[in-house]
Amino acid sequence: MNGVTYNGGMHANGFAVGDSIGVVYQKDNPENNMTVFEYYDGPSYGSVTIFVLAAIVLALYRWRKINRKYNDSCPELDGTGRCRIYRTDKEYIFVTVYDVTASLPIKFLPISCDNRDFENTLMEIFHASLHGKYVEMKNAELIKAMRQRSWRQLYQHSTGVLLKHDSxxxxxxxxxxxxxxxGLDWDYSRAISFDLDGGSWKDIINSTRKLLEHHETDR
Incomplete structure (x- = not known):
């Protein structure tokens, strides 16, 4: 029995460059010749696939962060959502609006929060206004849930905006x-409208916070 070793230089049958293949053959009985793999020093397809998929996922994640940071295209918003935001000297108060009526859930953020937290909270309220369950509340119950002493105090020491969207x-x-x-009246002269198809989500967040800072509060 003689043995011949072939150091592969091509990719074939699942083997890559550098693979060694041992060929065992018999001169007298060629029909019994067979190929024996002495060793395989290349990565398996399974590990290669996992590595490639991991690289793709990482690349997509980085692209999304970069695209989010520099392009900030608006998210897809369905239906008609509404959110009322009040700003005191200490915090933002996000109130869910169902049609025209304010109710739970109510969210709070410190004035020093970053835009990402502000955005996430706004999106939670939009989602709740579309898919949440309306809870009827008396005015006294609502102002208590907003952690305020009275509506008069809130109106005197806060600014507010109403955000509403369709698709x-x-x-x-x-x-x-x-x-x-x-109290507070609507200021239609300073209202801003954004086209969600081509608008910038960063501009929406910055504009909202700027409008809330238009008047100083002295709670």
């Missing part, structure tokens, strides 16, 4: 102090 546009409607000093 194509998002509108930010700010408030202003009422002429009688007893």
């Amino acid at each position: 194509r546009t998002l509108e930010i409607l700010p408030t202003q102090k009422a002429t009688d000093g007893k």
Whole structure:
């Protein structure tokens, strides 16, 4: 029995460059010749596949972060969602609006929060206004849930905006102090509208926070 070793230089039958193949053959009985794999020093297809998939996932994640950071295209928003935001000197208060009525859930963020936290909370409220369960509340119950002493105190020491969207546009409607000093009125002159198809989500968040800072609060 003679043996011949072939050091492969091509990729064939699952083997890559550098694979060694031992060929065992018999001169008198060629029909009994067979190939024996002495060793295989290349990676298996399974490990290669896992490595490639991991690289693709990592690349997509990095691309998404970069695209999110520099392009900030608007997310797809379905239906008609509404969120009311109040700003005191200490925090933002996000209130879910069902049609025209405010209710739970209510979220709170510190004034120093970053845009990502602000965005995530806004999206949670939008989702709740579309898919949540409306809970009827009395005004006294609602203001207590907002951690405020009274509506009068909130109106005197806060600014506010209403954000509402459909599948194509998002509108930010700010408030202003009422002429009688007893509440807040809508300030249509400063309202801003964004086209969700080509708008910048970063601009929406920055514009919202800027409108909320238009008047100083002195709680």
